[in-house]
Amino acid sequence: MNEHILVVEDDPKLAEFIQIELGLEGYQVTVATNGIEGLAIAREAKPDLVILDWMLPGISGLDVCLRLRNTGIQVPIVMLTAKDEIPDRVMGLNAGADDYVTKPFSIEELLARVKARLRRNHPAETEMLVFEDLTLNRLTREVYRNRQLIELTAKEFDLLEFMLRHSRQVITRDQILETVWGYDFMGESNIIDVYIRALRIKLEANNPKRLLHTVRGVGYVLREYA
Structure with a gap:
């Protein structure tokens, strides 16, 4: 309202x-x-x-x-x-x-x-990020899909929050790396692929319709069901 x-x-x-x-x-x-x-x-x-x-x-x-x-x-x-x-x-x-x-x-x-x-x-309302049937609460760090709680690690949560803040925008791997992991990250080069895959498994456990999509040669995008 x-x-x-x-x-x-x-x-x-x-x-x-x-x-x-x-x-x-x-x-x-x-x-x-x-x-x-x-x-x-x-x-x-x-x-x-x-x-x-x-x-x-x-x-x-x-x-x-x-x-x-x-x-x-x-x-x-x-x-x-x-x-x-x-x-x-x-x-x-x-x-x-x-x-x-x-x-x-x-x-x-x-x-x-x-x-x-x-x-x-209304401070609590500003903490909610919503896309389709996916809801993320920044204050409680809880994620729901179709009202079902999804358990995420701290970094998975940060990655999903970043994608939700830029929904429908194609995000490059470099942008994700710089924002979620930081400029000085010295870990595995395929870390983003690993975390995207883990997120997909959890998000699609009770709903097979995909929200996180790969854009070949560019990066990833959070968009409507395909």
Whole structure:
């Protein structure tokens, strides 16, 4: 399910601009045009993140932030305001804001702040790499295929993680060697072939459909079933 972001901004053009840009990034967006409406939506809809303008009609964004925190609502809040003095920043952060973006701002910066704050809000989700029926959890170092746990050695895990991070890309043996084993590796020249073969055996033990493919004369690729 897409994350839900509440934008509390009284400038209709700016609110629409932010809504469109967030929508293009795949977020579900609700807009409130004053502090009272924003406070009510934040309490009822329980969004994943709030972008909150400081200067709002009704009650200020600072008051909205304080009231949310005083009632135990810990939704991430990115304060959006023209107040750029250090005391203002301190006041906003002390009120419970998690981040602070000053106007005028670049939309790229705002999107980056939003993504970073959502990652911190859902840390476990960023540790998951998924491809087809294969799932790798970087935090627990567990691998599942079709929900069945696959026991891997440390180096097999590192190799599979690297392939998952570059799925559908043909990776050369040199790239694998440099990234997974390191530049100073002095072991057997066929070590990658050995580990790829071992990975295939484990990945295909309960599902014969191959995910790790050899590209002759080049290297390997993780792609859809063949």
